[in-house]
Amino acid sequence: MRFTLRIWRQAQQETTGRFVDFAVEDIPAEMSLLELLDSINRGLILESADPVAFDHDCREGICGMCSLVINGRPHGPGAGTTTCQLYMRSFADGETIVVEPFRADAFPVVKDLIVDRSAFDRIIAAGGYVTVTTGQTPEANDILVAKENAEEAMDAAACIGCGACVAACKNASAMLFVAAKVSHLSLLPQGQPEKSRRVLTMVREMDQSGFGNCSNEAECEAVCPKEISIGHIARMNRQYLFAMLLSGERS
Amino acid sequence: MEPNTIDPKIPDGDLHEKWDKHRFDLKLVSPANRPRYKIIVVGTGLAGASAAATLSELGYQVEIFCIQDSPRRAHSIAAQGGINAAKNYPNDGDTVWRLFYDTLKGGDFRAREANVYRLAQVANNIIDQCVAQGVPFAREYGGYLANRSFGGAQVSRTFYARGQTGQQLLLGAYSALMKEVNRGNVQIHTRSEMVDLVVEDGIAKGIIVRNLLSGEFTRHAAHCVILATGGYSNVFHLSTNAMVSNCSAIYRAYKKGAFFANPSFTQIHPTCVPRSGHYQSKLTLMSESLRNDGRVWVPTDSEDHRSAEDIPESDRDYFLERQYPSFGNLVPRDVASRAVKNICDAGRGVGPVGQSVYLDFGTAIENQGSQVIEEKYGNLFQMYEEITSDDPYRTPMRIYPASHYTMGGLWVDYNLMSNIAGLFVIGEANFSDHGANRLGASALMQGLADGYFIVPSTVADYLAVQPAIDLDPDRASFRADEHKARGCYADFVTGKGKIPVDDLHHELGAIMWDRVGMSRSAQGLEVAIKQIRQLRGKYRHSACVPGDANDLNEQLEKAGRIADFIDLGELMALDARSREESCGAHFREEHQSSQHEPIRDDTHFQHVALWEYRGENELPEKHLEELEFKWLKPETRSYR
Ligand SMILES: Cc1cc2nc3c(=O)[nH]c(=O)nc-3n(C[C@H](O)[C@H](O)[C@H](O)COP(=O)(O)OP(=O)(O)OC[C@H]3O[C@@H](n4cnc5c(N)ncnc54)[C@H](O)[C@@H]3O)c2cc1C
Ligand code: FES
Numbered sequence: 001m002r003f004t005l006r007i008w009r010q011a012q013q014e015t016t017g018r019f020v021d022f023a024v025e026d027i028p029a030e031m032s033l034l035e036l037l038d039s040i041n042r043g044l045i046l047e048s049a050d051p052v053a054f055d056h057d058c059r060e061g062i063c064g065m066c067s068l069v070i071n072g073r074p075h076g077p078g079a080g081t082t083t084c085q086l087y088m089r090s091f092a093d094g095e096t097i098v099v100e101p102f103r104a105d106a107f108p109v110v111k112d113l114i115v116d117r118s119a120f121d122r123i124i125a126a127g128g129y130v131t132v133t134t135g136q137t138p139e140a141n142d143i144l145v146a147k148e149n150a151e152e153a154m155d156a157a158a159c160i161g162c163g164a165c166v167a168a169c170k171n172a173s174a175m176l177f178v179a180a181k182v183s184h185l186s187l188l189p190q191g192q193p194e195k196s197r198r199v200l201t202m203v204r205e206m207d208q209s210g211f212g213n214c215s216n217e218a219e220c221e222a223v224c225p226k227e228i229s230i231g232h233i234a235r236m237n238r239q240y241l242f243a244m245l246l247s248g249e250r251s
Numbered sequence: 252m253e254p255n256t257i258d259p260k261i262p263d264g265d266l267h268e269k270w271d272k273h274r275f276d277l278k279l280v281s282p283a284n285r286p287r288y289k290i291i292v293v294g295t296g297l298a299g300a301s302a303a304a305t306l307s308e309l310g311y312q313v314e315i316f317c318i319q320d321s322p323r324r325a326h327s328i329a330a331q332g333g334i335n336a337a338k339n340y341p342n343d344g345d346t347v348w349r350l351f352y353d354t355l356k357g358g359d360f361r362a363r364e365a366n367v368y369r370l371a372q373v374a375n376n377i378i379d380q381c382v383a384q385g386v387p388f389a390r391e392y393g394g395y396l397a398n399r400s401f402g403g404a405q406v407s408r409t410f411y412a413r414g415q416t417g418q419q420l421l422l423g424a425y426s427a428l429m430k431e432v433n434r435g436n437v438q439i440h441t442r443s444e445m446v447d448l449v450v451e452d453g454i455a456k457g458i459i460v461r462n463l464l465s466g467e468f469t470r471h472a473a474h475c476v477i478l479a480t481g482g483y484s485n486v487f488h489l490s491t492n493a494m495v496s497n498c499s500a501i502y503r504a505y506k507k508g509a510f511f512a513n514p515s516f517t518q519i520h521p522t523c524v525p526r527s528g529h530y531q532s533k534l535t536l537m538s539e540s541l542r543n544d545g546r547v548w549v550p551t552d553s554e555d556h557r558s559a560e561d562i563p564e565s566d567r568d569y570f571l572e573r574q575y576p577s578f579g580n581l582v583p584r585d586v587a588s589r590a591v592k593n594i595c596d597a598g599r600g601v602g603p604v605g606q607s608v609y610l611d612f613g614t615a616i617e618n619q620g621s622q623v624i625e626e627k628y629g630n631l632f633q634m635y636e637e638i639t640s641d642d643p644y645r646t647p648m649r650i651y652p653a654s655h656y657t658m659g660g661l662w663v664d665y666n667l668m669s670n671i672a673g674l675f676v677i678g679e680a681n682f683s684d685h686g687a688n689r690l691g692a693s694a695l696m697q698g699l700a701d702g703y704f705i706v707p708s709t710v711a712d713y714l715a716v717q718p719a720i721d722l723d724p725d726r727a728s729f730r731a732d733e734h735k736a737r738g739c740y741a742d743f744v745t746g747k748g749k750i751p752v753d754d755l756h757h758e759l760g761a762i763m764w765d766r767v768g769m770s771r772s773a774q775g776l777e778v779a780i781k782q783i784r785q786l787r788g789k790y791r792h793s794a795c796v797p798g799d800a801n802d803l804n805e806q807l808e809k810a811g812r813i814a815d816f817i818d819l820g821e822l823m824a825l826d827a828r829s830r831e832e833s834c835g836a837h838f839r840e841e842h843q844s845s846q847h848e849p850i851r852d853d854t855h856f857q858h859v860a861l862w863e864y865r866g867e868n869e870l871p872e873k874h875l876e877e878l879e880f881k882w883l884k885p886e887t888r889s890y891r
Contacts, residue, residue, distance in 0.1 A: 030527045038532055038753070045751045048797045051806060055320065057493040059533045060634065062418055063324040078637075085637050110464060111803045118441070121321050125433045129426035130385045134305040134703045135376070137383035141340065144394030145387075154387040154412060157419060161323055190385045 001027045001088055004096040005040065007052055013108050019098070029089035033076065033097075034059060034066065036088060053112040059084040061225060064160030067167070068113055069100040074164035074223045082162065082225040102167035106174070106210040117163050119209035120177060126205035127198040128181040130190050149187050156184040158226040165220035171212030176220040178202050179236035180228050186239060196243035203240055255874045257510070257861055260664045261365045266882045270369045273665070274708055278715035285310035287719035290710065291458055291473040293445045293500055295322030297417070297424055297695060298678025299479030301702030304427035307436040309707060311714075314471060315428070316440045316460060318495050323425045326481050326493040327698065330417020331538035331631065332401065333409035334381075334695040336374035341398050345406040347371045352883060354693060357403040357583050358658070358686020359835035359851060360885035361513070361859070363878060365665060366684045373704045374696050378410055380703055384423040388412050399627075400543050401691035403583040403890075409692045414538055414631045420695055424702070444808065446736045448476065448504045448674065451728050455674035459733050461740065463808060466801040468737050470729040472722035474714055475673040477706060478504060479698075482657035482679035484517065486816045486823065487768070488760020490654040491523060491536040497812040498819050501661050501680050509669045510861040510874065512662035512682035514819065515827035518689055518836050519769050520655035521587035524638050525607040534653040535638055537610070538631055539691040542580045544615035544624065545648070547571045547591070549608050553599045559609055559647045570594060578890040585688045585836040586890055588652040592769050593847065595651070602649050611647035652769065656694060658685045658836070659823075662861050662876070666709035667701060673713060677701035682859065687835025740800045743810040748793035752806060755790050756813045759783070759820055767824050772840040776828040783821045790817060822862060822871065829873065832856045853885055 002025045010017030022040050031039075034056055041051035057065040066083040070076035076086045091097060099113065107115040145153075157180070165176040182199050185191030191198070214233060221230045262273040280288065288311050292303040295317040303315045317325060337350040351371040355362055378396070382388065388410050389397040398407040412419040431437040440460065446468070447459040457472035483498035484490035505511045522537045522545075550557075551568045571590060572579045582590075591608050600606055616624050621644055625632070632643045641648070660683060661669050661676040668675050678698040685693065766779035790813070798804045833842040833849030834856070842850045859876040 028528055028530070031530055032532070035530050035532050039530060042751055042753065045795060045797050045806060046749070048795070050798050053803055053805060057319060057324060057495055058326070058329045059494060060329060060535050061637075062415065063319070063326075063328050063493060064321075065319060065324050080633075081637060085634075087638075089640070114803070117320060121323075121429065121432075121439075121441075124323075124426065125429040127433075129430045130383065131430060132380075132383045132427075133308040134301075134380060134427075134707070137376075137379040140338070140378045140382040141395050143382055145390055146394050147390045147392050150387050150390040153385075154419075157387050157412075157422065158415060160328075160418075161321065184387065185385050188385050188387065190383055 001029060001093045003027060003088070003091065003094070005036070006096055006098045007113070008100045009052065009112055010109050011111065013110060017109070027088055029087065031088050032059070032084065033070070033086045033088065034084050053114050055114050056084055061085045062160060064162040067102045067115060067162060067164070069102060069167060071098050074102060074167040075225055080225060080227045082160070102163055104166045104172035104211070106172060107163060107166060119211070120161050120163065122209060123174065123178060123202055123205045124181065127194070127201035130185060131194060143189055145188055153184045153187040156180040156187070156228060156232050159228055160226060162225065164223045164225060166211065168219040168223040169212065170217060170219070171215060173214045174206050174211040175214040175233050175236070176224065176228060176230065178206050179232040182236045182239060183232035186235070195239065196246055199236060199239045200243050200247065257662070257670070257874050257876045259363060259876055260666065261363070262665065266365065266368050269365055270372060277708055277712040280711045280715050282310055284719060286312060288312065288714050289314065289473045289722060290475055290477065291471055292316070292477045292479060293458065294325065294479035294481060294678070294680070295425070295428070296325035296327035296479060296481055296678060297421055297698035298702045299477070300325070300421065300424035300428045301699050302477055302479060302677060302706050303437055304424060304431050305703050305707045306710065307431035307434070313431070313437045314440070314473065315437060316443045316445055318442065318444050318463065320441050322428060322439060322441065323422060325421060326496050327421045327695070328418050329493060330695055331414045331536065332540040333399065333411035333416045333692040334377065334420065335401070335408050335692040336378045336410060336696065337371060337408055338375055338378060340396060341407045343406045345408050349406065350374065350408065353404050354684065354690055355686065355883060356886070356888060357690035358688050359888055360686065360853070360857070360880065361834050361878065362684050362686030364880055364882055369705070370684050370697055370700050373700045376704060377696060377699045381420055381423050384426060386412060386419045386423045399540060400581060402539050402542060402581045402587070403690040409540070411540065414540070414628065417695060420699065424699070445500050446503070446811070447732045448507045449729050449732050450507045450671055453508070454672045457722070457724060457729060459729070459736050461736070464803050466799070466804065468733050470724035470733055472724040472729065474717050474719070474722070475675065475710060477675040477677060477710070478661065478680050479678045479702070480680045482660070483816070483819060484654040484657055486759070486820055487654040487763045488756050489526065489531060489534050491520060491534050494533060497815070499812050499815045501676070502815040502819050504661060504669070504671070504674065506864050507671070508864065509671050509674060510662040510863055511659070511822060512859050512861050513659040513826065514823045514862065515767065515830065516658035516687050516835065516837055517654060517823070518584055518656040518658060519588045519652045520584055521591055521652050522610060522650045523653035524635065525602060525649055525651040535634065536653070536655065537635060537648060537650055539584070541610060541628060541631060544627070545580065545610040545612050546614060547580055547587070547608055547610055549594055549599050549601055559611070560645070575890045582890045583688055583690060588769055589838060591652055607649040607651045609647040610650045612643060613647070616644065654768070656689055658683050658687065658689055662859065666712065667706050668709065668713065675706055675710060677706050687837050740807060740811065743794070743796045743807055744798065744800050746794055746796060748795040750789070750793045750795055752794050752796065752810045752813050755786065755794060756809070756816065758786055759813070759817055762786070763820055763823070767820070767827055770838050770840055771827050773828060776824050779824045780821055780828070783817060783824065787817050790814065825871070826860055826862065830856055830860065851887070857885070
C-alpha cells in the first residue's frame with residue numbers, strides 16, 4: 001500500500017509547530033500505524049535527522065501511553081481501539097493520513113506528538129482511591145459484591161487514562177475520565193465511606209487543572225478505546241450534587 | 252578453582268513458622284524515627300508501587316522513579332490472566348502447602364524452599380488487600396469471588412478481573428501510591444531513568460537519574476535503594492513485554508558489584524500471536540487462561556492443507572492431550588512451548604510458514620455456549636481479531652511461543668537484599684521464587700508479596716542499624732558517577748556510525764532466539780557468545796544515534812538499553828553454557844531422554860548460579876548458592 005503521512009512536528013512546548021509530509025510505499029496491510037512511524041523514523045535516523053517523537057509502550061491497547069489524533073479522531077478510525085491497535089488495512093490505498101498530538105490546554109505539547117498528561121495523575125491523587133493501608137483489611141469474601149455491580153464497576157475501571165476523551169471534547173473536558181473512577185469506586189461497598197469527599201476533591205482538582213465543562217456532546221464516549229459509557233457522568237453528577245448539598249448542610 | 256558458596260541467610264526453624272518467627276526477630280524502626288529515613292524505589296509496577304505505598308504509610312520518606320509519563324503505565328498493566336492464592340474457595344483441595352508444592356515443582360526445584368513457602372503464605376493477604384482497595388475481581392452470582400485454573404495446577408486458585416487482571420491490580424497499587432502522594436510523603440519522578448547506582452564501600456547510597464524530557468542528570472541519595480525495574484525479555488528483541496522494558500537498572504547494579512543470578516532462566520510463553528513480518532515491533536500474548544477451554548491441535552497428516560473448520564475430529568492431533576493425559580492443555584509453559592516447537596520443527600505446524608498451531612474453542616463453545624465464552628475471554632478474542640482479522644468464535648486461533656518472562660535477575664537473600672548492603676530487589680527484577688520456570692498467575696503474586704508484605708519488614712531491619720544522618724548527594728562518589736554517566740550518553744550521540752540501534756537490537760534478538768532460546772546446546776552457545784562479541788564490536792563502531800543528549804531523544808535512551816542487552820546476552824549464554832543439565836525452561840539438547848524429556852542433574856546443579864562482574868574485558872566470576880530441600884524431596888517433574 002502507499003500513503004502520505006502528514007505529521008505534526010514541534011521542537012518544544014514554546015515553539016510553533018507545523019505539518020510535514022512523508023510519502024511511503026510498499027507498506028504491508030498487516031503493519032500497524034506505529035510500526036509505520038517506526039519505519040519513517042528509521043529513514044530519518046539514516047539521514048541523521050531528528051526522528052518523530054511519539055508516546056507508546058505496551059502496543060496492545062492497555063497502558064494508555066499511545067495517543068495521537070488521526071484524521072481528526074483520537075486513536076483513529078477504529079471503534080474501541082487505541083492508536084497502537086490500528087493497522088494499515090484500516091486505510092485506503094493512496095490515502096493522506098493526518099497525524100497530530102492530542103490537543104487541550106491541560107495537555108501541553110512536549111515535543112512533536114508527545115503531550116503532558118500529568119494532570120490526570122493529580123486528579124487521582126486528589127481522591128481517586130479507597131483510603132486503606134496495607135494490612136488493614138478483612139478477609140476478602142467478607143465483602144460481598146453483587147455480580148452486576150462488580151461487572152459495572154469493572155466496565156468503568158477499564159479506563160486506561162489515555163486522555164482521548166479530553167482530546168475529542170470541544171470543551172476539553174475530563175468528565176469521562178473522572179466519572180469512570182468515581183463510578184468504579186462508588187459501585188462497590190469499599191468505596192462508600194469516602195464517596196462524597198472523593199467526588200468533591202476530584203472535581204475540584206479537575207477544574208483547577210484547566211479542563212473545560214461538559215456540555216453533553218458525547219464525543220468522549222465515541223472515541224473511548226474502552227467504550228466507557230457517559231452514563232457514568234450522569235452518576236457522578238448526581239453524586240456531586242448530593243455531596244455539595246451534604247457539605248452545605250455540614251458547614 | 253572451586254566457586255564460593257553464598258549464604259542466603261534463611262532463618263532457622265520449621266518451614267511453617269520461619270517467616271513469622273523471622274518477622275519477630277527483625278529489628279524495627281520506631282514510628283517517630285521513620286520520617287528521618289529516606290528510601291528510593293525505582294519502578295512503579297506492581298512491586299515498586301506496592302512497596303512505595305506501604306513504606307510511605309509506615310512513615311518513611313519515599314522517592315519513586317519511572318520511565319513512563321505516569322506510574323500507572325508500568326508494564327504490569329498488561330498482565331492479563333490472573334493472580335494465584337490458596338484461598339481454597341472452590342473447595343477443591345487447595346492449601347498453602349499445595350500452592351508451595353506446585354510453585355516449587357513448576358520451577359523444577361531450582362528455587363529456594365523457604366522463599367516459595369513464604370510466598371504461598373502471604374498470597375491470601377494479597378487478595379484481601381486488593382479487594383479492600385476496590386479491585387473489581389470477577390464474582391459469582393452470590394457475590395463471592397470467582398476462580399479459574401491456570402497451567403501447572405489441578406485446582407482453581409486464580410483470581411481475575413476479566414482479561415485485565417494486571418491492569419486492575421496495578422491501578423489498585425497506583426491508587427494506594429497516589430494516596431500517599433497526596434499526603435505529601437512520596438515524591439514521584441516520571442519520565443526519569445536511573446542510569447547508575449551509587450555504591451560506597453559496598454553499601455548502596457543512591458542513584459543517578461537522567462530526565463528523559465530534558466536530558467538533565469540528577470543525583471539522589473537515600474538510606475536504601477529498592478530496585479523494582481521488571482524483567483529483561485526484550486533481550487530477545489521481540490517479546491510480549493512493553494517496548495521500554497529493559498535490563499539497564501539491574502545490569503548497571505551488576506556492574507557495581509551486585510550478583511546476577513541464573514540469567515539464562517527465561518520463559519518462552521506458548522500462546523502468543525505468531526509473527527507476521529520483519530517490521531514487527533512486538534509480540535502479543537494470548538493469556539494462558541485460554542488453555543482452560545482452548546484445545547491445542549494440528550492436523551494429524553502434515554500434508555493436510557484444508558482449512559481448520561473443514562478438518563474433522565478424526566483427523567486432528569490434540570498433541571498436548573495425547574502426550575500429557577493428566578494435565579492435557581494445562582501443562583506448564585515450558586512443557587507446552589517445547590511441545591509446540593517440536594511439532595513445528597517436525598514440519599507439522601500450520602499457517603503461512605508452518606510456524607504455528609491451532610488453539611481451538613469449538614468444543615468449549617459447543618458445551619458452554621458462546622455467551623459464557625465471551626464473558627470469560629471476550630476482550631482477548633477481540634484483541635486477537637484486531638491483530639489478525641480472524642474471528643476466534645469461528646476459526647481457531649493460531650499461536651506460537653514468544654519470550655515472555657525472566658526468572659533470572661539480581662540475586663537476593665531471604666530479606667530480598669542483594670549482596671550490596673542497602674540494595675533491595677523486588678518483583679521480576681530479582682532472581683525470583685520461580686526457579687527454572689514460572690507458573691502462570693504467580694508473577695503478580697510475587698510482585699505484590701514482595702512489595703506489600705515482605706520488603707517493608709526487611710527494610711526496617713536494615714535501616715534500624717543505619718544512622719539517620721543527613722544525606723548529601725554532592726559527595727565525590729555521586730559526582731563521579733554522574734560525570735561518568737553524562738560522558739557515556741554524550742559518547743553515544745557523537746558516534747559516527749550508520750546503523751540504527753534498533754537494527755542492532757534485531758540482530759541480537761535473532762542470535763538469542765536461535766541459540767539461547769527454547770533449545771540450547773554447548774556448540775550453539777559457543778557460537779552465540781562469539782556472535783554477540785562481534786555484535787558488540789559492531790555496536791561500538793557503527794551504532795548511529797542522531798540528535799542531542801540534552802533533549803528528549805528516544806534513540807539515545809534505546810542506545811543505552813541495547814548496549815546493556817548485548818552484554819547481558821553474553822552473560823545469559825555463559826550461564827546457559829555452564830549449566831550442564833536441562834531444568835524447567837532451560838533445555839540443553841545434550842541432556843534429554845530418548846523421548847525428548849529434559850534430564851535434570853541434582854547431583855551437580857542443585858544450585859543457583861551467581862555471576863560477579865570482573866571488568867570490561869574479563870569473564871565474570873561464578874559463585875553458587877546451594878539449594879537445600881528439607882521439606883520437599885525433589886522429584887522428576889511429570890505432567891503425563
Ligand atoms: C503480556 C503479559 C501478560 C502477563 N500476564 C500475567 C498474568 O496473568 N499473571 C501473572 O502473574 N503475571 C503475568 N505477567 C508477568 C507480570 O506481568 C510481570 O512479571 C510483572 O508485572 C512485573 O512487575 P514488576 O513490578 O516487577 O515490573 P514492571 O511492571 O515491569 O515495572 C517496571 C517499572 O520499572 C521502571 N523502570 C525500569 N527501568 C527503569 C530505570 N532504569 N529507571 C527508572 N525506572 C525504570 C518502569 O518504568 C516501570 O515503572 C504477564 C506479563 C506480560 C508481558
Ligand atoms: S501503547 Fe499502550 S495503549 Fe497503546
